[in-house]
Amino acid sequence: MDYQGILDQIKNKIDCRQLSGEVATYIPELAKVSPDKFGMHLCSTSGDDFFFGDSNEGFSVQSISKVLSLSLALLYEDDKLWERVDVEPSGDPFNSLVQLEYENGIPRNPLINSGALVVCDTLISNLKDPKKEYLEFVIKVAGNPHISYNEKVAESEKANGFNNAAMVNLMKSYGNIHNDVDTVLDFYFHTCSVSMSCKELANTFMIYANHGCLQETGEQVLSVKRTKRINALMQTCGFYDEAGEFSFRVGLPGKSGVGGGIVAIYPNMYSVAVWSPKLNAKGNSTAGMLALEFLTDMTGSSIF
């Protein structure tokens, strides 16, 4: 498959400046990013790399981190985790408290904010130094020692994170948060603040295209079954209340973040990350959605 040729066509077909959408402004650090940034990076399981544009520039991964914190939590909690988080699509915006109340503090899935906050709570219970050990896990999966938290972003989130604070408090009122509210929020905001480029994200998510193995060393970090399940969750829950739309148009498991990044994987074939900060009304990158739709249309390949 001529992936580079296809990526070049995508680059030419999509003019970010023409597309509608707004850069996330709820925290000042995100609002500073240029709306015209656009990059894409695809790693094939055969070990090749294809890319264009700003694919080497770091951005805030935000909710994409939810897949990584979930993966780490499953190593400690295994199926016990599912007593505290469900695996169903939410059909609601990422920050809704409605279902949480109707369903007694049990989040719909680990890829929305409330679910990721519970995941973070379990990591705090299981790890001695959660921030340090989480970062070590990301570095290992990414195969890249340069990945780090962006403290400015984390601080900015904390200063504006009233909706997330509402969720943690609501879940704690139902007994579904075991640690201190501020500790959970601080750790969660740090996981969101991690900065990565498309290249780094695509490399990191190879593990989900590779049935849980690291590409370089072959080490089985996640079991085959666990990887399959994480991919299933990305497929049904990775895009908030646009999960169906992404599945419908792109047909791959993936995860988006309000920093404008989207990562998607095609098991056995490739991992791909795209970045463009302008978001549609549902909080997903406009150009990113389009780029991945072109990719699966042009390659004639999806998991379906």
Added chain:
Amino acid sequence: MDYQGILDQIKNKIDCRQLSGEVATYIPELAKVSPDKFGMHLCSTSGDDFFFGDSNEGFSVQSISKVLSLSLALLYEDDKLWERVDVEPSGDPFNSLVQLEYENGIPRNPLINSGALVVCDTLISNLKDPKKEYLEFVIKVAGNPHISYNEKVAESEKANGFNNAAMVNLMKSYGNIHNDVDTVLDFYFHTCSVSMSCKELANTFMIYANHGCLQETGEQVLSVKRTKRINALMQTCGFYDEAGEFSFRVGLPGKSGVGGGIVAIYPNMYSVAVWSPKLNAKGNSTAGMLALEFLTDMTGSSIF
């Protein structure tokens, strides 16, 4: 892959009499079925058949028909359909009116009752003799002229179909039903009443494993892209408020019906149908869910 060996193991591992669950009783015709029925049939894309138990006995396909009516409607409506039905998981029971009201009469997706009723409405607008032409379409895709409506079941549904009548009326109040309420209900109940065996269902759904082509003749009935999208919808929306659970445990696109049938497909590999009438609390066959989970675990294969 030794599919027959795996099916034999599944048969031995699952004792339907021990499993919890209730046969659907909301219409008398369904309540008559023995709770201990259990059958499974798998067709591989290479043309082989594997099966056990009551795989040759007909049962009411019920909601499984929604995939077929959607497929037929797309031939006439194409993307115009999506102005009247969304493609998002509902996160609600199959018969909920709540989202329908919050979202102005636009159903969440075509695989829940409200969505299928809109699909039926479009077929009535497009077809001269909807019941006749729908059946002809099913017969063609199934490659089987013996498939027919079960008038008793259709009548029984009509006599008890107050919830569906509520939905059609609510959507008509929003202008999203164009034909007469009773005509829409009568057609919808007929599509649900079709009787098929596991063998017939697995044969019929081969079209979705085959990128839209009929297995026998190779005729491209649905385009590749449309088939991919229908599969994506089955993946995210095929099991009401248990779509995530099915995706998580089984990892295949599929569709269930309250008659106790479930059909699932693995693109390029196989189509499989299982039948056991005892339903879990969310309206899906208990043994059927389990059988398909064993299948993907034992074959080590899912789309993820």
Added chain:
Amino acid sequence: MDYQGILDQIKNKIDCRQLSGEVATYIPELAKVSPDKFGMHLCSTSGDDFFFGDSNEGFSVQSISKVLSLSLALLYEDDKLWERVDVEPSGDPFNSLVQLEYENGIPRNPLINSGALVVCDTLISNLKDPKKEYLEFVIKVAGNPHISYNEKVAESEKANGFNNAAMVNLMKSYGNIHNDVDTVLDFYFHTCSVSMSCKELANTFMIYANHGCLQETGEQVLSVKRTKRINALMQTCGFYDEAGEFSFRVGLPGKSGVGGGIVAIYPNMYSVAVWSPKLNAKGNSTAGMLALEFLTDMTGSSIF
């Protein structure tokens, strides 16, 4: 109290043509009414009448009928009625199905559509000729033999009543409608279609200001306790999702209808009806709300 002087001031202060609001258009018969109609009639318990404007012109009482059908139903059902309808404010629009589904087909109160439909269902179960006997009851309470159904309005409602049909069907699916769906709707639409003037309405509702007694004959039609309860229901539930606003601004039990009428009572003091067809966003007469607010402000009297 110089009621006529106060009414004259109200007439001068309120210029209907300047007020915002829209005449109800969901049925053609209501849309035909001139938006500038404005009349008011107050009957004191001492037997005097005060009025201005179009107070003698008949209009469609619509939801105001719900108080009368409830009163008649209580004569037959007594407290059994409360097993099928609750007495709580809905906090939702008059036609919402959301709570009905969350609360298993039990309407929040008898003064919203769903509740009134259940009330009508009980009347059909209790009466030999519901339409004839309901009208006889209204005629008796009104002390006026000329009151009648407007068949054109009833027909017009039926042809457009999909939302009400949705409600009846939904409640029937929960077992909370005992009679035939179409029979219930036909009777309900007839009760809404009754035509009355402000004068006739004020006279009719004197029974609720008079602790259940007819003004002319002194006959105790409703017991003191039942009348108190009906008044309490008007206070908390008489204005859909604007019940609090009306209570807050006017401070009297009352009931509005989409025909533009509002009737309110001050126990021991007076009954008052006002009519102006332009409705605010919540379906209540803009001028009517204002007129009654002026009335209680200027008389310095409310029940509080």
Added chain:
Amino acid sequence: MDYQGILDQIKNKIDCRQLSGEVATYIPELAKVSPDKFGMHLCSTSGDDFFFGDSNEGFSVQSISKVLSLSLALLYEDDKLWERVDVEPSGDPFNSLVQLEYENGIPRNPLINSGALVVCDTLISNLKDPKKEYLEFVIKVAGNPHISYNEKVAESEKANGFNNAAMVNLMKSYGNIHNDVDTVLDFYFHTCSVSMSCKELANTFMIYANHGCLQETGEQVLSVKRTKRINALMQTCGFYDEAGEFSFRVGLPGKSGVGGGIVAIYPNMYSVAVWSPKLNAKGNSTAGMLALEFLTDMTGSSIF
């Protein structure tokens, strides 16, 4: 009216030990109270006092304080308050976040937790020393210098107040809380912690039976119109999702608290407080509801 005779009958008719209900246990300080406490105190506008049982023993007023903080806030905010809090019954439990989210952080009314939290926020903005000045206001209205905060209760609330913390954070995310989250919670929990006896409560609420005047001095603390509106709010919103039931059975404006107290007023006639800690499923005192129902039945008097 022989109020003492009626109170004696009420005392004899109601056996608290036989009644169902549970003492509030969500904070340890409340859980310590004996479930068999039962007292009642009625002050007539003519200056007489009637009482029985534990009417002189202090208990935690809890949500009854919401009426007092609202009254104080209106002195500073007047109608501007209604831009930040609505006046509609909620139809939901006292601590629900669902409507708050659907309605963009605007609470339904000032007598549910979310609304009272906004009221407290306005007091913090308006007062130099909110805790001191609020207490001075209560002392003035009560005509009793011995009223004070219960710091143990306030601390206990704070340590368990995750649901209230969720609400404040959610409203702050919508911009409807202007002060620091912890400051608002601390002040709110203090207002709830005030301890008063039935006698003290009945005396305090005389102001609402007296059109805003203090009984002893005649000072007009609240205007007639404002008092009427506060009473209207108690009528429609004073009992969470049981406001309709209380209005229906008792027919008086009132307010309950989870400490087991209920206070109600009959304008121009009396103010009455009752206390019994066992709460029904909706959080209102079982014996208290019953006692007030007997009172208005036996006196044959309600506002309706």
